[in-house]
Amino acid sequence: MRRGVVNRVVLGLVGMVLLGVGVLVLAGGLNLYRHLGVAPPSWWPLTSPDQPVVSERSRMRWVAEDWWWPAVISGLSVLVVGTVWWLVAQLRRSGLSSIAVPTPGAGGLKLRVAARALEEVLESGTAVLPEVERAGVRLVRAPRHPRLRGAVRLTPGGDPAGLVAHFEDGPRADALASLGLPELPAELRVRVLQAAPVEHRHRWPRRRRKQHPRVV
Known part of the structure; x- marks a missing residue:
């Protein structure tokens, strides 16, 4: 999520x-x-x-109880710390809003491409395989170069090696060629769903009780 x-x-x-x-x-x-x-x-x-x-x-x-004020102060402290932590987590974003594109021969021109547009192109290019159930790609920060982080879910019986080869030679290579980037590292997590077990039910025939002759 x-x-x-x-x-x-x-x-x-x-x-x-x-x-x-x-x-x-x-x-x-x-x-x-x-x-x-x-x-x-x-x-x-x-x-x-x-x-x-x-x-x-x-x-x-509960004012007269010894535990009342420590409990109130502890509860308020946890609430304040949790709120501050949530606020800091929102300000510290790991994703990128855009990525710089090199413009050789055009001095002073700066060109940037929206990260979400690039992510959608990579996701659609990855999801063309029939065995791909869901694909998500994000452009995240990295110490040297921006980095792609993807998560793909395959249907039961999917081929992870084939998916990696398709992603490397297809969507990622197309992105590098279109944007003119020298390098765009990627980290791809692949999950293959397990087939639902088929439940076999066998009903054994009911054993008939032996009927003993009635003595009149």
Whole structure:
């Protein structure tokens, strides 16, 4: 799963939670339950404008306990550290947005190609084989040159060696020739799916009970 998909899922879940809390606070603050004639249960939070979000009994329930403040401080610290870690992970991107293309004979001209366009071309060129079920390619940073990182999933009985040869002589070679790059290292992970086991069921014939002659 790509980082963008994970980010969208996490942000969607956080947004749903915040939206639900906001709707509850808004409904209680505007006294909508009374206007609509709805009687919420006794444990329902914030049922009227005069009611605090957290009751005094709930706020003071565990204050006298020795473990309360260490638990609160530890929980908030974990939340802050996790949030900062997530933010730093978003800022530190491993992928590239574009790649520089050499322009010999054109002084002062800088040409760059979008990384996503190159990735889509490589993915489509890899997926032409009938045994390829799914192909994904990313252009990532490297100390010296940009690097391709691909993951391919083959159908049961697929040939990994044939796929590697096809990728080397086909999509990767075409990309090098089109962009005029001297080198573009690649790392390809190939996974071959296992065929689903066929379940054989055999029903043995029921043994007939021996019928003994009845004595009258």
